[in-house]
Amino acid sequence: MDSRVITITSGKGGVGKTTTTANLGTALAMMGKKVAVVDSDIGLRNLDAVLGLENRIVYDLVDVVEGQCRLRQALIKDKRQPELYLLPAAQTRDKNAVNSVQMEQLCQQLRPEFDYIIIDSPAGIEQGFRNAIVGADEIIIVANPEMASVRDADRIIGLVESAGKPEPRLILNRLRPEMVRRGDMMDVADVLEVLGVDLLGIIPEDENIIIAINKGEPIVYDKRTKAGRAYFNAAQRILGEEVPLEEVTEATSLMERLRRLMGFGPALTERRVRS
Amino acid sequence: MGVFEFMIGRKKPTPGEVAKERLKVALAHDRIKVNPELLELIKHDLLKAISQRMEIDEQHVQVNMAREGGFDKILADMPVKRQKIAFEWDPPSHSPAASALKGGPLHVEIERMRDDK
């Protein structure tokens, strides 16, 4: 009834969809919501590992869709969050094993049981992507601040709109503040201007994310990390809370701050003012 | 541009700025599905129209799509080689030129060279 289906997609591969799905799902569960995270990347199962649940899989999404098992049998309960469940992707099946109608029905089946259903989309713009968005109320696009990723994101925005879905929101992942300050990487404002969508969150490049994935524990549990806090804030924004954007581009070193004060700073601040 | 940036003489755009500009052009292409062939045609049409009035340096003509302030635009960069100024001159009847012409108007054609390059 009140449930929301949110699809995380990107066009380009490897930009952080699965990481984002795991962290937003976990964060929403930490805030007391009933959450299902769905891995729709059939043949390339990953979400289970990011959540540390890879050893508990018995049934998968394709089994549910084909009626080999009941939905409840396939849902895996999270280790730490009692209200978080994973529906894993099939690993040994073809990526065209599921069609759009089946995916939409699956969403309908999940809705009565959960507040939030978060679907991890495969890369690309083919059937897998279309399956992932067909049942969604909202779409979140993950992009990195580099040309190929932003360009693919733009393509996805067009496809999402022509599918009759509301305008997607953006998670800008792997932002490197040092590079932005030097002018070597596009700024948040640049990407937003080019894409013309609203921002849901900025996740800095953070090696703790790789450590977290290695441990199978989403980074949102670690509030000492910048990426962990950034994901938590993004999840709060999904709930409609107004959380100010974390200053990822803030100067860290004293030297840097001094330089800025003296006007040696890079064009960043000025460009902001101009735009 | 900040004063200091100017002083250290950094006129070159940063890689971040370059990426943004390249993206804008690429996305404008992608969005309105203007393929290179269509742009070539538009370029040809523009050249044909403008060449009637001015001589264009065809080697250096650039026609591109870009996105600015939420609108897609066609940007044409056409360096002028020579400006052709042609007109009919009907000199006053009392002037020496008029008597030299014995009646009919004078066809004047002036070519002005580009002063740069």
Ligand SMILES: Nc1ncnc2c1ncn2[C@@H]1O[C@H](COP(=O)(O)OP(=O)(O)OP(=O)(O)O)[C@@H](O)[C@H]1O
């Ligand atoms: N903010 C970040 N900081 C550092 N590394 C990151 C960050 N986000 C993602 N990564 C790295 O990028 C890798 C790919 O991320 P992820 O698997 O979430 O991408 P994906 O979009 O799901 O990829 P695919 O298209 O293959 O499904 C991660 O394993 C991690 O090593």
Ligand SMILES: [Mg+2]
């Ligand atoms: Mg993935």
